[in-house]
Amino acid sequence: MTAEPRILGLPVKWARATLIISLALNFLAIGLISGASVQTAERRGGSRNFLTEQILELTGEDRQADVKAVLRPPREFYVKRRAQRDQEWAGLAQSLEQSPFEAITVEQIFIDMRTSRDASRAMSYGMLAEALQMMTDDERATLATRIRTHLAERKKRREKK
Numbered sequence: 001m002t003a004e005p006r007i008l009g010l011p012v013k014w015a016r017a018t019l020i021i022s023l024a025l026n027f028l029a030i031g032l033i034s035g036a037s038v039q040t041a042e043r044r045g046g047s048r049n050f051l052t053e054q055i056l057e058l059t060g061e062d063r064q065a066d067v068k069a070v071l072r073p074p075r076e077f078y079v080k081r082r083a084q085r086d087q088e089w090a091g092l093a094q095s096l097e098q099s100p101f102e103a104i105t106v107e108q109i110f111i112d113m114r115t116s117r118d119a120s121r122a123m124s125y126g127m128l129a130e131a132l133q134m135m136t137d138d139e140r141a142t143l144a145t146r147i148r149t150h151l152a153e154r155k156k157r158r159e160k161k
Contacts, residue, residue, distance in 0.1 A: 054146055055131050058139045070131045073123065081120055088113050 007015035052071055059067045088109060095105045132140060 050150060051128060051147075052131075054143055055128070055135065058142055058146075059131075059135055060139070063134055067131045067134050070134065071127055073127065077123075081116075084116055085113075088116065 005012050008018075010018065055071070056064065056067060092106065092109050092113075095102070095109060098105070132143075135143070
């Protein structure tokens with residue numbers, strides 16, 4: 001009498017069925033995760049870069065490359081900003097370990113973090129303003145209409161909660 005072939009200690013038919021079920025469950029999990037992330041973006045009001053995306057979409061093709069260049073800060077900016085943020089967080093961690101704890105030091109770190117964030121935002125707003133200036137009057141009017149529509153949709157979503 002020959003031994004029945006086994007995979008992972010199971011008969012071949014059972015091993016095959018187990019692998020198929022496992023694969024199906026993996027696809028189901030991926031689908032659920034993907035769906036949840038899409039719903040989160042919709043709940044949040046869509047893209048985080050709504051204005052930037054709308055500017056790029058509405059700008060005429062003849063000016064699109066110039067607008068993209070204005071909206072994209074140099075790589076050095078990101079490198080410098082990331083290093084600065086890392087340094088701020090490292091300083092916070094170090095202050096949290098101090099004994100005795102000095103709240104005034106931590107508060108100053110938070111003030112410094114807010115100041116650097118505000119400077120970064122100011123630069124971003126300047127870039128957006130420059131890109132808006134490159135648009136035609138009709139393109140800006142269309143953008144204004146889209147912003148109003150976006151705000152109305154957001155209000156409806158909030159009222160449903």
